[in-house]
Amino acid sequence: MLLALCILVATLGRFVQRERVGPSTQLFIENRVDHFNPFNQDVFRQRYYYNSEFVRDGSHVAILEIGGEGEINSAPGGTKSNPDILGRIADNYGAHIFVLEHRFYGISHPFQHTSEKYDVGTDKLRYLSSKQAQSDLLYFISVMDDRLCPANSKDGSFKRIEGRTCFQWVIVGGSYPGAVTGWIYQRHPNLFAAGLSSSGVVNARYEIPEFDTHTLMVPGAPCSDALYQAQHEATRQVEAGEDNIVYERLGIRTDADKSDIHYFIADTMLMCFQYGKSKSCCDSRLSKAWEGHGDILDALVDYLSTSSFDSYDSINLASDTAKHSDAFRQWWWQTCTEVAYYQPAPLINSLRSEKITTQWHLDMCKKIFDGLDLGNPTIKTNEFYGGEHVKADDVFFSNFWQDPWHMCSMTDDMGGQKDNIGFIRCKDCGHCVDLHLPQETDPIELVELRDRIYSFIVERVDSILNRVG
DSSP states (O other): OOOOOTTEEEETTEEEEOOOOSOOEEEEEEEESOTTOTTOOOEEEEEEEEEOTTOOTTOOEEEEEEOOSSOOOSOSOBOSSSBOHHHHHHHHHTOEEEEEOOTTSTTOOSOBSSSSOEEOOHHHHTTOSHHHHHHHHHHHHHHHHHHHOOOSOTTSSOOOOTTSOSSEEEEEEESHHHHHHHHHHHHOGGGEEEEEEETOOOSOOSBOTHHHHHHHHTTOTTHHHHHHHHHHHHHHHHHHTOSOHHHHHHTOOTTSOHHHHHHHHHHHHHHHHHTTOHIIIIIIIIHHHHTTSSOHHHHHHHHHTTSOGGGGOHHHHTOSEEOTTOOHHHHHHHIIIIIOOBOOOOSSSOSSOTTOOHHHHHHHHHHHTTTOOOOOOHHHHHHHHOGGGOOOTTEEEEEETTSGGGGGSOOGGGSSOOTTEEEEOOTTOOTTGGGSOOOTTOOHHHHHHHHHHHHHHHHHHHHHHHHHO
């Protein structure tokens, strides 16, 4: 289920920190707890990171990456000698780079419980929404724009225009933040020069049964055959309740809810392919076992042991407190109330127990959020944002065939070639891979996609700078 963000390479709730290098300063801003209630003046400390590596005097460009469903610990951009795509853009303009941590994640919580934990009770989570998050971003931009603006240039080549931002802002996000990128641009097109939505899931889908069937196609034989067999053997052992390798090696309580275990097994294994790591899963584990060099179930459990079941345990998910590193309960709230993205077991080629249905997801929402019957939240979400018809022509939408989340995004399959859509198919090109630091081993399709992104954003920023300069 977990999707996640690409600041942290994640799957809806479980996060692997994206490699980052370069200067990164941790700072804080005070933001409102409730942007939509003028009588609520409460504020909270929201963390952000700043990369000044590329800044040059007189620059009028700033890049803001949106934090997602997890903790952040550095800014993007890289260094002059080793830049990522955002650093490459920043170097062209001498731009500032920021990333703002999403409310209710990391240490950007509105409600403190103890010195080490935060209050994420159901009554508090009503302040966690994509709309509140966008208002956080808008306020952040207004503050940074005013604080860092070089005002009027000494030679008269630039004059600040009343009512306009000083900087040309480029908004960026990957995965759920990629969706927020499209949504916030659509609502405030005059505020941004351009945007990048990497694997941006703008279309909130109620259920995605194709998630498993697509993932099973990605590695091909023999890995897909081995994966299918291993998953089903693990499911059988969990259902049998045996004192077996699944419980012993993964440290799972024997009285844990079996459906929670089924979901953990499927979600964790599928992430391997979602993030372009099929080589580590197949070549070193499953395929070798399938060819007779080991036990298939043992190979699966070996991979699963690198993750923790605790975050999938519904007992833990029902807890109304969270540490800075916890994210699953908050993300469940966002799925239950706004975006769903539920992944029920398909009728054929399923990689999860048949018990994982759409109704199971709805029951989980009730179970962990005090019995709330939230139903299908995507109708209102897509009516408000437009779903797959989001209007954001100056946002580049990048997607990757191997990543099943492309089914919730903007791709060429949606009708004709567009200059703001890049949809590529290459081996191990997974979720948000274009935001990663470039590697010498990157396939040519990925290299060319990054070049398209760079040209797309530079063209739009230049056109505005030439008009206002």
